[in-house]
Amino acid sequence: MNRTLSCYLLDDESPAHVILSKYISRVPYLTLAGQSYDPFEGLDQVQALKPDVLFLDVEMPFMTGVEFLKSLPLPHPVVVMVTASPQFAADTYNFDSVTHYLLKPVGFDKFLEAVNRVTKRLGFTPDPDSSVLTPPPIRTPTPPVDSRETVPYFLIKEDKKLIRVAPEDIVFAEGMKDYIKLHLTTRVLITHMTMSKLVDMLPPSQFLRINRSYLIRRQAIKEIDGNTITTLDGKQVTIGVTYRDRVMEELKKNMM
DSSP states (O other): OOSSEEEEEEOSOHHHHHHHHHHHHHSTTEEEEEEESOHHHHHHHHHHHOOSEEEEESOOSSSOHHHHHHHSOSSOOEEEEEESOGGGTGGGGGSTTEEEEEESSOOHHHHHHHHHHHHHHHTOOOOGGGOSOOOOOOOOOOOOOOGGGGOOOEEEEETTEEEEEOGGGEEEEEEETTEEEEEESSOEEEEEOOHHHHHHHSOTTTEEEEETTEEEEGGGEEEEETTEEEETTSOEEEOOTTTHHHHHHHHGGGOO
16 A cells, blocks of 8 residues: 555635645645645546545535535545535535545644544555654744834933934943933933933843943944943943943853
């Protein structure tokens, strides 16, 4: 007996093709011989390809699954009906070829249940060396994007003015109790704000808190000598003793 079972997929919905073809590829002893969205094309292809298993949609335009089976010359392949409406599945059991039906959306466990019924119906024994199922791919959840990373600029209040400041304009920030002195690439700006609030506003991937009173933009660092950071414009900022280990750990990501 063949070591694999050939399958044909006939469904008018794209999601069914995507899901079922993926499931078929995970079972080593199943192969996808063909597929179609059009029942008239499917009639010709099923007769030509003679698949072992037919996954057949119950509800299709122009021709239902029941009408398809009535039009398909005998002998039929083993049929697994696929439907979103279980009330329509009963009519399909009038055909000897129908072994099982799957309810959309189809889960992998239900798909395997149908495949097991098919193999028993056909008396098919998978090759022991190829009967281990390919597990579904592990999908690592995508971490949510921190909204601070996508903010193009801020409006910082200085006296009665609102000054537009982009994150890349900041070289470093110096905290002075309830005020912040922002050292920008073109000027110095003083605003009424705490260091904690500024830290919460800025993109965390672009800035480092290097002591209680200083925050520096990573791209503005020119060199580090001991506990002293020199910026690209020549300014020097001291790394706090309690911050040094964390700062150096962060900076190691860019060391060679």
